[in-house]
Structures are given as structure tokens and as C-alpha cells.
Amino acid sequence: MPSLPCPAYQVLRLLTGKWKPAILFHLREQTLRFGDLRRCLPEVSQKVLTAQLKELESDGVIIRTLYPDVPPRVEYCLSPLGVALIPLLQQMHDFALNHVDLLAGQGPVSSEPAATSG
Amino acid sequence: MPSLPCPAYQVLRLLTGKWKPAILFHLREQTLRFGDLRRCLPEVSQKVLTAQLKELESDGVIIRTLYPDVPPRVEYCLSPLGVALIPLLQQMHDFALNHVDLLAGQGPVSSEPAATSG
DNA sequence: CGGCATCCCAAGCGATACTG
DNA sequence: CAGTATCGCTTGGGATGCCG
Numbered sequence: 001m002p003s004l005p006c007p008a009y010q011v012l013r014l015l016t017g018k019w020k021p022a023i024l025f026h027l028r029e030q031t032l033r034f035g036d037l038r039r040c041l042p043e044v045s046q047k048v049l050t051a052q053l054k055e056l057e058s059d060g061v062i063i064r065t066l067y068p069d070v071p072p073r074v075e076y077c078l079s080p081l082g083v084a085l086i087p088l089l090q091q092m093h094d095f096a097l098n099h100v101d102l103l104a105g106q107g108p109v110s111s112e113p114a115a116t117s118g
Numbered sequence: 119m120p121s122l123p124c125p126a127y128q129v130l131r132l133l134t135g136k137w138k139p140a141i142l143f144h145l146r147e148q149t150l151r152f153g154d155l156r157r158c159l160p161e162v163s164q165k166v167l168t169a170q171l172k173e174l175e176s177d178g179v180i181i182r183t184l185y186p187d188v189p190p191r192v193e194y195c196l197s198p199l200g201v202a203l204i205p206l207l208q209q210m211h212d213f214a215l216n217h218v219d220l221l222a223g224q225g226p227v228s229s230e231p232a233a234t235s236g
Numbered sequence: 237c238g239g240c241a242t243c244c245c246a247a248g249c250g251a252t253a254c255t256g
Numbered sequence: 257c258a259g260t261a262t263c264g265c266t267t268g269g270g271a272t273g274c275c276g
Binding site: 071 | 239240241
């Protein structure tokens with residue numbers, strides 16, 4: 001089997017997912033229901049959102065609560081592990097802001113050649 | 119297009135790769151050549167190692183230096199961005215160690231049912 | 237409202253063989 | 257010693273449509 005590459009990788013796995021950081025940030029201070037998250041992340045299809053949520057729940061990062069009400073309602077909130085991960089996420093967020101210059105090659109961000117020196 | 123989910127995701131992308139954290143840790147204090155890294159990571163095929171290294175280099179996390187010697191020699195070291203990422207990696211590593219209990223479901227770690235209370 | 241099923245495409249990871 | 261090319265499998269992400 002895949003053995004384990006590095007302890008840090010285990011933590012990385014928890015966060016690895018295109019929308020997981022965003023989801024976790026939205027859940028940072030408040031419990032949200034599925035519909036709320038969809039509103040927060042309009043770019044994400046519900047299939048993908050559900051998948052990310054399921055992974056997060058499966059990994060013990062968030063907690064899913066199903067209410068037997070009608071119409072059905074589901075709420076998501078951070079688990080202890082999830083809250084513990086927030087500082088880490090926050091640092092990545094901060095890092096991105098502080099090193100935005102160095103990250104200027106990760107995506108289709110620049111439509112202009114970024115004037116090399118004037 | 120894929121828009122961008124979250125600033126933290128940009129940073130996550132840099133580290134996302136099964137062997138990247140391990141590679142970065144090995145490069146933490148010393149420059150290593152390809153062969154050295156292979157020795158450090160015997161579980162990784164050279165094709166995959168090369169790929170991870172190329173991504174890391176492409177993302178500006180590490181620097182690849184080719185020496186025109188014979189036999190050919192290539193050395194890898196952290197870039198400024200790479201060294202800046204080390205603390206983050208270190209925290210993930212530390213996190214993994216401190217929350218190892220909560221991570222007990224992420225992989226084929228336990229061969230035993232984790233004695234429930236005895 | 238929330239979720240599942242299906243279909244599709246792209247990326248990641250892995251093993252092997254070959255090259256300079 | 258270091259890297260490339262090929263092939264195949266598994267995962268992840270995305271769009272649509274149907275169900276409770």
C-alpha cells in the first residue's frame with residue numbers, strides 16, 4: 001500500500017480539496033446548513049459540494065447533523081479537529097496574502113505580462 | 119474557469135502532492151541531488167519523484183541546478199518561497215503528532231481494532 | 237431542502253523500459 | 257546519474273437529472 005510519506009501529509013490530506021479551505025472558513029464561527037454553503041460558494045455544483053462535505057465529515061473535520069424536520073434540514077459545523085485546523089488554515093491564508101508576489105504563477109491570473117521593469 | 123476558491127488554497131496547492139512535504143523536509147537544511155532524494159524516498163518511483171520535483175520547481179518552491187559535469191549532476195534546494203513554507207509544514211507535522219489520535223481514521227494505520235478500553 | 241446516480245474529462249500516482 | 261516516454265489505474269472535479 002501507499003505507506004505514509006510524511007506526518008504532515010496526513011494533515012494536508014484533510015485540507016486537500018478545491019473547496020475545503022473555503023468551506024472550513026465559512027464554518028469557522030458559525031454552523032451552516034447545506035443551502036447556506038451553496039449560497040456561500042455559488043461556483044460549486046451541489047454534487048461537488050456534497051462530496052467535499054462528505055470527505056470532511058468522513059475525516060472527522062466537520063460534523064453533519066440531520067434534522068427530522070420537513071422540509072429536511074441539514075447543518076454542518078466544525079468538529080474539535082476542525083476547529084484545531086482553523087489556525088493552520090488562517091496561517092495559509094495569511095501566507096498567501098504576504099507572499100502574493102511569489103504566488104503570481106500558480107494560475108491564469110495575469111492577463112497582462114506584468115511590466116517587467118518599465 | 120476554475121475561479122479561485124480561497125487564498126489558502128493557493129498555498130495548499132504548493133504542498134499538495136503525496137511526496138512534496140517529505141521532499142521539502144529533506145531539503146529543509148541541505149541541498150540534495152536527485153540520487154540523494156531517491157535514497158531518502160525509496161518508496162517513490164523516479165518518474166513520480168521527477169514529477170513532484172518539477173511541480174515544486176514550476177511553482178517556485180524549489181530550485182533546480184544542473185551541473186555540466188560528467189556524469190551529470192543535478193541539485194535541488196529550497197527557494198525563498200520554499201524556506202518560507204517550512205514553518206507551515208513544520209506546524210502540520212507538529213499538528214499531526216499532537217492530534218495523532220484524531221487522525222486515526224485516515225489510513226491503513228491500525229492493524230488492530232484499537233483496544234476499546236482494556 | 238438536501239442528496240444520490242450517472243456520465244465525462246482531467247489530473248495524480250505508479251511500474252516499466254529506454255535514452256543521454 | 258538523471259530524465260523522458262508509454263501505459264494503466266484511481267481520484268477528483270464538474271454537469272445533469274431524478275428522488276425523498
